[in-house]
Amino acid sequence: MSAIKQVAVTSAAHAGSLGKYLNDERALMRDSQHIANEDRWFEEMDATREAYGHNAPGRAGASTTYMYHQVIAFNPDECSCNGGKMTPQKCMEFAKDWVQARYPAQEALWVLHKEHCAADGTDRFAVHIGINRTNLETGNRLCEGRGQKAKVDRANAMRALDAKWGLRQMEKGERNSRVHAMQPTRAEKEMHARGVQPDKACIRQHVRQRVAEISREAPAGNRMRELASRLKADGIEMSVSKGGKQVMFQREGSGFKVGGSRLGRGFSIQGIAKGLGMETGMQLGRAASQEMDR
The missing domain is CATH 3.30.930.30 (BirA Bifunctional Protein; domain 2)
Structure with a gap:
């Protein structure tokens, strides 16, 4: 709205x-x-x-x-x-x-x-x-x-x-803009002021870095699984929902868990799959889910 x-x-x-x-x-x-x-x-x-x-x-x-x-x-x-x-x-x-x-x-x-x-x-x-x-x-x-x-x-x-x-209606309790999804919350701003890296900022940084590495260095193959492996070494658990509609990240230690779409453009299942150089089109999410299941 x-x-x-x-x-x-x-x-x-x-x-x-x-x-x-x-x-x-x-x-x-x-x-x-x-x-x-x-x-x-x-x-x-x-x-x-x-x-x-x-x-x-x-x-x-x-x-x-x-x-x-x-x-x-x-x-x-x-x-x-x-x-x-x-x-x-x-x-x-x-x-x-x-x-x-x-x-x-x-x-x-x-x-x-x-x-x-x-x-x-x-x-x-x-x-x-x-x-x-x-x-x-x-x-x-x-x-x-x-x-x-x-x-x-x-x-x-x-x-x-x-x-x-024909414009979208706002939904109570939901983020109504994916473009704005990366905007920091009040708590995150306070953490920045104290010199502490917020969970979302940490996850974005590691995901962005690992996706770039894999797309540049890793051979063709199970790139989604490789991403999950590298993120795990960073202390971040990555999972893909059944059907490949959503990717979730959970930071070890804090237990913070967030959906990729709430981190901003490029962090949804489609955005990550594209960043990894996987197939394009409607099958992106399904392909990513299948890779994670192998």
């Missing part, structure tokens, strides 16, 4: 910062709704609020919400920069669908950014949207209800739009 987040812009300083961000030259693409001149979108929204009295609080003692900043963050697996179907153009069309369905009478501007995760070196697309508070048809301030209810309503609407576009 594409993630949707919203922040209310309740100060002139915040509004100015958002305006600069949405005008940033790093934006890949830009589109708008009910805006005559995109170069002056910020001034147009301000003029609309002023005309309807929405640059002042709606009631005594309340803060003024000038506009809303929403972010649609796409699943990295589904972004074209990682081989998915969501190209920059499709991401913008998706955002347009969202704005037109949810805020048809609101002035809005949305821009596409390619965001980088420093933790695991992956990229994804995200659309940032500025939505003006004033409803052009009713003259009222946009109000989606209390915070939690509105948050749930937006999540449900995003889920429906994902279904329309």
Whole structure:
């Protein structure tokens, strides 16, 4: 599921910062709704609020919400920069669908950014949207209800739009992105800070090293079995599930056990088999399982 987040812009300083961000030259693409001149979108929204009295609080003692900043963050697996179907153009069309369905009478501007995760070196697309508070048809301030209810309503609407576009749904308790699977957990970050190598990092390092060695040095033959043997010498037990759908690694001593697909691309059964130079195609997993059984 594409993630949707919203922040209310309740100060002139915040509004100015958002305006600069949405005008940033790093934006890949830009589109708008009910805006005559995109170069002056910020001034147009301000003029609309002023005309309807929405640059002042709606009631005594309340803060003024000038506009809303929403972010649609796409699943990295589904972004074209990682081989998915969501190209920059499709991401913008998706955002347009969202704005037109949810805020048809609101002035809005949305821009596409390619965001980088420093933790695991992956990229994804995200659309940032500025939505003006004033409803052009009713003259009222946009109000989606209390915070939690509105948050749930937006999540449900995003889920429906994902279904329309054929995008994956998030599953509770599951990793929803293989591209992001290598991102370190809080515990792993704390271990790094103490100078201790986390289990997953250790397993990745040894698997990557041994796969490279075998593909370069070992003769054709039972390469999967050779990999298991070399990893065992490193203190890592490797096993392949029946049918060859999953490879598991268990580190001796700590007892830590993890599936290859949770370690990132290249560590699934298919990724390892390809790295070892085994046959390609749909039979990769089955071939690897058969090698382990010999």
